[in-house]
Amino acid sequence: MTAGETTLADHLNLRRRAFFALPAAALLAGTGRAALAQAPSQNLTLAVAAPPTSLDPHYHTLSPNNAVAAHFFDKLVERDAAAKLQPGLAESWKLIDDTTWEFKLRQGVKFSNGQDFTADDVVFTLKRVPNVVNSPGSFSMYSRAVVATEILDPHTIRLKTAELYPLLPYDLNNIYIICKSVGDNVSTGDFNNGKAMIGTGPFRLQSYTPDDRIVMTRNDSYWGDKPDWAQVTYRFITNNGVRVAALLSGDVQMIDVVPPSDTPRLRTTQGISFSEIPSLRCIYLKVDVEHDVSPYIADNDGKPMTKNPLRDLRVRQALSIGINRQGIVDRVMQGVGTPAGQMMPPGALGYNPNIAVPKYDPDAAKKLLADAGYPNGFRITLIGPNNRYVNDAQIIQAIGQMWQRIGVQTTVDAMPFAVLAQRQAQNNMSAMLIGWATSGEPSTALKGVLTTRIPDKGFGTTNFSGFSNAKVDELTMEGLRTADDEKRDQLFQDAMKAAMEDLGLVPLHMQKNIWALRGALKYEARADELTLAHSVKRA
Incomplete structure (x- = not known):
């Protein structure tokens, strides 16, 4: 899917093509006549x-x-x-x-x-x-x-x-x-x-x-x-190669998160079929605006900084436009995704057409850093998972290289998601790659990630970066108590726009959900990316 060509609503109505290689009937041992076809397996x-x-x-x-x-x-x-x-x-x-x-x-x-x-x-x-x-x-x-x-x-x-x-x-x-x-x-x-x-x-x-x-x-x-x-x-099976090998060998009959690098080969493999749909998951960066001194930021000599540069909007803007989103989708994701400037995909409720995908502009990023008082940049550690999202470790490596070009010396640290989740809960990070899948409308993203952390209200339950914007809170709360669907949708669009203007997070791209199946099986692709065994059917 290419950015701007199709919407989520378009894709949700598509029927996926299947290229099934049906098993031949077994032959009766010791005879020359065909046996009845074996009973289908009851196990998956x-x-x-x-x-x-x-x-x-x-x-x-x-x-x-x-x-x-x-x-x-x-x-x-x-x-x-x-x-x-x-x-x-x-x-x-x-x-x-x-x-x-x-x-x-x-x-x-x-x-x-x-x-x-x-x-x-x-x-x-x-x-x-x-x-x-x-x-x-x-x-x-x-x-x-x-x-x-x-x-x-x-x-x-x-x-x-x-x-x-x-x-x-x-x-x-x-x-x-x-x-x-x-x-x-x-x-x-x-x-x-x-x-x-x-x-x-x-x-x-x-x-x-x-x-x-x-x-x-x-x-x-x-x-x-x-x-x-x-x-x-x-x-x-977190390793992409091992997961694909298990499918090809018949050890498993279905896999999710088909690696982009293996997709062309699998599409031409007899007996392998695909089920795919645009995702409701946004991949984004969290940046630490809570701490006065961010734990993994230093000056160019490696000394801890007495002020957290991420609290300056200009620095967050520089880091955002210092990322070539289309380049990541084209090269790292091999086209399996859509560049994003917000947390909702085109065609979904709450998508704001007035929020543009940030344009890659390293020269403008350098100027923003200089205007913020960091003409020579600084050092930062970018953390992320190596076993959770499509090509997640490669994505943070690519971002690290891009930030290097704008003068931000970046150390990349990829780790198992279970470790990353604990780091997130402790806000033990300065910049982190993470993802969020909405339920088809934007209130969960706004409430969970972008509103001020107020546990008693259930707000900001996964907002561990310290982001807080009164306008985002106010618009979100107003939307949550508005019965009129159109008015509520507009309020949520406005809340998302306010959050993106203040860069409460740095959106990167929307994923695409792809499953591969072996033999005479079918699976209805899900926008929420859940892999459900009871939805796997015999074709």
């Missing part, structure tokens, strides 16, 4: 690039965690592959008055331990979410709007908000419902060891080996469409 093995940080569905707002949780747990409100809301454990919902939402819950649903799903489980879940210990990315921003609950009957619940809040169904799309019977003191460890893995989802947990694999079995009492697979091995 797939590989994803990023492991979860926990099996606790409320521990970390992270796509790999959410993808894994979706196999064992359900939400009141789900979304389809195009990120549109649809019924989940709630069959319907409506606004009773300005501050009351009523949800009709699905009847006949059972947890994997045989207990009935009721409104009590919803209340229990909402109480637990903000109290998860040591969460590196809290789900509380999705539960804070609920100030009271009222159970009318086991399958009817009313959720009260402090003021008009039209986005509550979108928020609840992010919260997996757990069973009340796990107890008030259930810990993240209880999920990781399997004790608390009691859900209403399509699979049951058989085993979990951190950073290696999850083995799951079909939940035959699942309320929805049963998966095609009796057993699924969900492997984590």
